[in-house]
Amino acid sequence: MLDHKRDLKAWLYLLIPLFLLTIFTFYPLIKTFLISLFSEYNALTDDFGRYFDLYAYTAIFNDRFFINALTNTLVIVFVSVPASTILALLIAVSLNSIKPLQKIFQTIFFIPYVTNALAIGMVFNVMFSHPLVGGVAAEGLINTLFQTAIDWVGPTATVERWRTVVLIYTIWSALPFKILVFIGGLQNISKQYYDAAKIDAAPKWKVMTRITIPLLSPIISYILITSFIGSFKAYESVLSVVGTVGRSLDRNRWTAVAYVYDKIGISGLDINNISYYSRGAAAAVVLFFIIMIFTFLNLYISKKTVHY
Amino acid sequence: MAKAIHLNINQDYQFDQKLKIQRTAQLFRNILLYTFLTVMAFVVIVPFYWMLNVSFQSSNEVLNSLNVSFFPKVFSPQNYLNVFLYSSAAQGNIDFSRYLFNTVLVAFFTTLGGTFFSILVAFALARLNFKGRDLIFTILLATMMIPGEMLVISNFVTVSRLGWVNANDAGSYLAVIIPFLVSIFHIYLLRQTFKQIPNELYYAAKVDGCTDFKYLWKVMVPMAKSSIVTIIILRIMGTWNAYIWQDIVANEKYKLVTTWLRSSFVDLADTGSGRVLTNYQMAATVIVTVPLLLLFIFFRKYIMSGVSRSGVKG
Amino acid sequence: MLLKTFQFKAIAFASLTLLLAACETRPSSENPTSMDQSTSENSGDSTTSISSSASIDPTAPKIVNWYNLPQDTVLDTTTEVTINFWHRMGASSQAIVQKWITEFKVLYPHITVVEERVANDYTAVADKVALSITAGTEPDIVEGYPDSVARYAQAKAPLALNNFINHPEYGLTQEQQDDFLPGLWAEGRSYDNAGTILSLPFTKSTEGLFYNAPYFAQHGYDVPRTWDELFAIAEDIKSREPNAIPFGYDSEDNLFITAAKQWDAPYTGYNATTGRGEVLFNNNEAKDMVKYFKDKVDRGLMITRALNADAYTSDIFKTNSRLYMYVGSTGGTRYAYIGASASVFDSGYRVGVAPLPSQTLERPAQIQQGPNITLLRKGNNTQRMLAAWLFAKYMTGAEQSAEFSIPSGYAPIRFSAYQTQRWQNYEATIVANPTTSADAQNKLVREAIEMFLENSQNFFTSAVFNLSSKTRTEVGALLVKIFAYDAADETDLNSYINTQFGESYDFIVN
């Protein structure tokens, strides 16, 4: 309602940040778009080449390893995000409904958040490790505990197995932030709703579904949106958990991002004279659009269901 | 009469019964809750237990033992010292402390600058109204979805044109700090909080002859401090976990702990086994984890209300 | 709000597609671009044999134009120059280079050399150099493998050394050139047929068979020359010690490439018609080769590094039990002793080195590895490039070559290195039957280097193109997978091998 005479001031606040963003975000973004369309782009000379077409896109969609990478990403997204969200919600609610030990539990659940993601990924790797030849090294913790000799993360690990480990890790590492957010949200819900529920003698599950979740819905949707965006970009997690130091990540375990990195690492043209770099860019662009679509979907759904 | 009394007693008795049932139900529920939490807590904690366990094992144990040990056979706290003394050939003899120093330095400046800019932008977007505000906000939101790798190469070219890449001076730090200084995610988070501060406060401040800038720092920032603390933590975490970008742009002397944790401690110097000395690795990880943990425990209150705010629609 | 975003993006994309319409579209069959053509006349066979130096045809297209250095160019010693040298050397080697830099500064006070260890492995170095080329901040000298050079060549970045070498004052005389081991020297020329020289050999090594000498003597084994002989011995050992893994091979990558060569199985090469590098390893000979070794692995006769939980197989070797021979890089010769416990050493543990076994004695092959040094073109800054050249020349001098080899086990790259005083002194220190680990190491290094020299005619290198390094790592991974695969039966194994080969191939070319 306040009338502003001078826009100029506002721009002063934005000046430096926007400048930085323009140089380090907008410009590269646009450039990547263009590169993905100039299918003979030469990364070394930064020369866009002669051709402006969609060949890079056709190339990646004919590349089964890209499809595979996308699948891996989608699996991570659609298993780990909902799973971790639900789990986090349960934990948060339970945490919120206990008095003694609450703070200690809170701290414990937060620990994964402050540890170096890569390092802890390697811990997982060690825990699930399995020597390919008996008698040269120790079985990992898990194999020892369950008296098995399964290759979970090694070169011979089957899809189901390494995916399981990756998912366990991603869920595990996604928990703390979500728990944190939910607890915060729960504490903002005023007690009277619950008192009312008590008076109506509503059963616990009903309280959960009829009061807690609706009142948390803005936070839930926020969590979903951000963590969807986040897990679409998953790479380091996979690399550190099911990759081996000094070897490039097994192509079957690639996420979309891993694909991008591999392609922008190779110079020159492939057999169809399409620059690998352009293909990397194209993959990134595709990923970008997928993320965008999902975000809109999210927002749309939350518009429908969230009670603000 | 007697009957009545008896009845009464009976009723009382039943009443007690009800109470008992309720109590037991309550008890049962609590038991369930605590078991659930304990189990989850256990799952969460295992990797850390393992981290600590390994970090106290001797190099010989991690390299040659043929079965996992749940507790260090030879308890070797000296690992924690060795982490600092260890200068692995793989790292060109730059020791851990240097990396730690780099990380702290970078973390400090990224946090400082990043938070500052986030505050400015969030304020402009939440409080001031000017032409094109919504457009800018929309664009920002859109860029939140960009996978970072779309930016890496062009940014590399940019920073190297600025002479920051492999610069043997502060340049390397700049290359690590500047490009991702402005975080849209944080701006978004903060804007949401600012949005919730009632307009009247702003008008009141106006009437009290308070400039926009002063209002931001004297009213908005203190009121949004929990969100700001959150951002600070997120920032520090970011630096703590920074991997790819800094690994590409900075030369050995200026890299951050993550690189060290991943690619150092490859055992060439000692026995030439070419294996990773996980005990050192884990000791190092513990060393970088603990301060952050303390930070959290210290700011728990703020962080919690802070992050939850971000969820509410603005 | 976000719907707006969508519109905004949509518009952006629409405008791009409009652009597309304005642009030229690609004819269906288009000839490959520069780099590929340049190599198009390259010899069609799968690998460039180095022992027989390829015939030079000056009229052939050059991969990069030779930088024109007039004969009468003189070094301008008045103006300061600083040149950068990027490498990935370990601490000890780095120390030596730093020493050289100070020495060089005395010779040429106006030249300052800045050496820098920019990454952990050669691929990472290449990535960095590639990026820096894009950004125009590339170093003057870089240590690396040929395929990296080929990569730089796509930006015409490498400096053709021919005119520098031929320069009357600062160049290399003919006998100086001949002083380099011919095979190594030839590698610098292997990028085209015009004789363009893009690199000088720097630190070179090959693979050797290291064996537990006393153990072999004790059981009267002769040093194996073929794989069959080797595995015969292995089986004998196995029969004696059931839980032994008699033989180890450190690098799966090398195993595949070398063995493929020995089995005469195509690996990579240059397409005769297009002249572009191509991937050929997906063939039956290669599969047979893999099966041969897979069989040995399954029977517990053999192990590789990946199977050994990423520890060098020498790790077990050093325990003087279970593993009695391994193939490792001569660059790491000393690690045959380093790390072996004193007790083991005193118990008489000694190591012998022999050439790599081959499939048949007719077709011996031994990989030649180790980085070269490449100069990068610095515009037309003649003085700067001249300075870089001089330092490169200095680093590859006889003295330096010897100095660098002795501690590491890399072979000197020049014959005259063996005449240097330094080398003589070193030779003098070698004792017939050493009693200290240090002596033993020196002896072994010497033997390794002799082995290197004697077998240099068997050296080979693979074709060099934008996918060669990817292929190399991929075949390594492929081998590990197959070795680790737990096959139900013959057919299962075959099908698995086929699928894996197929996948790997698709992956590389895609």
Place this chain on the structure above:
Amino acid sequence: MEVRLENLTKVFESKNSARTIAVNQFNFTIPDGKLVGLLGPSGCGKSTTLYMISGLLYPTHGRIFFGDEDVTELSPEQRGIGLVFQNYALYPHMTVKKNILFPLENMNLKKKSIEDATKLAHFAISPKEAKVYYQYIKESTSLKNKYKRLESEAKAVYQSKLLEISKTKKRNEKATNSTSSERQSFKDQLNDFKLSFEKEMQNITPDKLQTIVSKMNDAYAAIEKPYQNHKQKIMMQLLLNPIHWFDFNHHFWKALKPIVPEAIKQVEEARYKDYQKQMHDEAIAMAKLVGIEDQLNKKPAQLSGGQQQRVAIARALVKKPKVLLLDEPLSNLDARLRLQTREEIKRIQKEIGITTVFVTHDQEEAMSISDEIVLMNFGAEQQKGNPQDVYNQPANLFVAKFLGTPQLNLYQGALKNGKVMIQDQVVFESSSLKSKSLDEVLIGVRPEGYEMDEKGTLTLQPQFIEMIGRDVSLVASHPQAQTPSIRIILNSDDFSVKPNQLIKVRLKPHKTFIFEKTTGRRLA
């Protein structure tokens, strides 16, 4: 300080260029030191008006004068007003004291008081020059204001013209031409202003202003110079002794006092005064005035609504504004507190005699404390004046209906040459009506405007009796009444009403108003 609003107009333009006129050609003068209530139903533009006075909103047309200074272009802080919001808008993270101090901290006291002191000093030292100089300053500023005003008015006119054009525009050349011509003329106008401004500046600028100024400054310097050197020395001495570092200014001033020349004493005083203390004292004083001195260290959240209200008022008053603006200040309080605070506000206002504007939708509230009320509806003034007069002599139906509880009762009636009749019964006549005739009028009667009378001309059907405290009201019905039931306040002595028995009443002339049905204009 008198506040004058000259045909103030505020038009809100929403994105889809839908224009809503919140305030329309509003003219009003708030006499100095009076408390004026802006009264009206919600959305009548009273708050908008208030915010325009405060400077938070800028009028589309019209001017605002504080005294004879045009403040239309000035920002809120420049106008020197105090504003109290409906929800108090206290800073939740500051203590009560901090809240009250906040405005003071923003108004660089030191600078200001030094300036004033310097001015005085100048007058003391070189009266002649000072007189000329400050005269010039005063005139030039007022001149600037004047032209600013002129320009903005011209701009407003220009824009409204453009708007007209764009409305009538039919996508043809002429329209665009006219816009361009308008733009041209506007430009010319601005140019003229510029020229004439410069000319007038010339006129008021005294010849050789420079020399005068320099003379003045030299005279000042002549006195200050020797003293300055002294000052330096003393400062050095003090700095050498660490005891003085704490609260340096205090010690410094103590040392300076004896040696400072009379002429510039105030200036130096102003320079070394402890403003923190001053602000603090003022804050305390304010707190005392509103009676919250014992709450100073609490956070707003810990206070009751009434206390928060007082804090808000204290904060608004602490910087001694010329005008105090209150936006529905009582609406968040419960009934009892409301009465209390109402008195409180009145008291405070009287005590400091500040011109106050009080916005409310509660007529009772407005009437009880305002010296003068302004009734607004649809962004326009309906009636203004002293509350009682307005109540007794409502200008129109709206006013009559809006004021007074229970509401006034309306009957459908007719006017036959001067006589007002309901159902052919003459209920009211007045000379003012002369011999007018109108077959549709509305008769408004205040609830207290009835008298039981056997010969009464109005017959009512009682429904029931309502007792609110002391006064008793009869709820009855009448066929011609606009409302199903009508309320009559009876004086308790005469009520012998029996249920379901018709009663006859007479209307008190001064409590009865006649309105034109169509326009709501009052006839008598």
